[in-house]
Amino acid sequence: MIINAVVLLVVLESDVGPQRTITRFRVIRPLVSACLIVPFFIKGAATTGTGLMLEIALAAAGIALGLATASMMSVYRSPKTGKAVTRAGLGYAGLWTAVIGARAAFSYGSVHWFGPQFGRWMANHSVTSSAVTDALIFMAVGMLLTRVIAMGVRAKNLPAHGVIT
Numbered sequence: 789m790i791i792n793a794v795v796l797l798v799v800l801e802s803d804v805g806p807q808r809t810i811t812r813f814r815v816i817r818p819l820v821s822a823c824l825i826v827p828f829f830i831k832g833a834a835t836t837g838t839g840l841m842l843e844i845a846l847a848a849a850g851i852a853l854g855l856a857t858a859s860m861m862s863v864y865r866s867p868k869t870g871k872a873v874t875r876a877g878l879g880y881a882g883l884w885t886a887v888i889g890a891r892a893a894f895s896y897g898s899v900h901w902f903g904p905q906f907g908r909w910m911a912n913h914s915v916t917s918s919a920v921t922d923a924l925i926f927m928a929v930g931m932l933l934t935r936v937i938a939m940g941v942r943a944k945n946l947p948a949h950g951v952i953t
Contacts, residue, residue, distance in 0.1 A: 789892055791825055795928050796888045799935070803861060803876045810863075810872040810943045818936045822929045829925055831918035839919030843926055850927035854934025857883055861935075863942040872943035887931065891924055 798821055802814050834840040860880040866873045898906045898920070910917070 789895065791829060791925060791928055792888045792892045792895075794821065794825070795932055796884060799884050799932065800881055803874060803935075804881045806875045807866055807873045808875070809866070809869075810874060810939065815936055815940050818932050822933055825925065825929060830922050833922050834916065834919040837915075838913040839915045839923075842915060842919055843923040846923040846927035847930045850930025850932075851934045853883075853887055853927075854931040855938060857931070858935050858938035858942075861939065863939060863946065865946055865948070872946055874939060874943075888928075891927065895924065 798818060802808065802817065808814075834843055857880060860883065861874050861876040863872065863874050865871065909915075910920070
């Protein structure tokens, strides 16, 4: 839940609104957040079997969702300053909130709503709780890093004037 809250707050604070200037800090902050999250919370990534497939699948889902959110953000040069800026609105915030809310609901539900069923699935497929935790973290980090990389690449490739959506 801590990771979910941190990711959501960092993203919404830095991205939502008109003319959010792209600064070195804005690009580096999510990278630093990921570097702090991964070693602190990853318990040992699965290297074989269903646990590894789960981790890869959720990392891929995170990348896909990161690309989806990046597509909802306009990157353009400010007419006033000429600097690269972004604009992201309610749809962008809504998608981030829905994804993180769903991940948080799954985490809560796996303990309080469907714990026995999920435990049986994990046992039947030889998936450890560490693999599930790691997969959810890979999803969050994948989404976060894909968004910032896409934003940085789009900003770097801006023409001298004009809007890229």
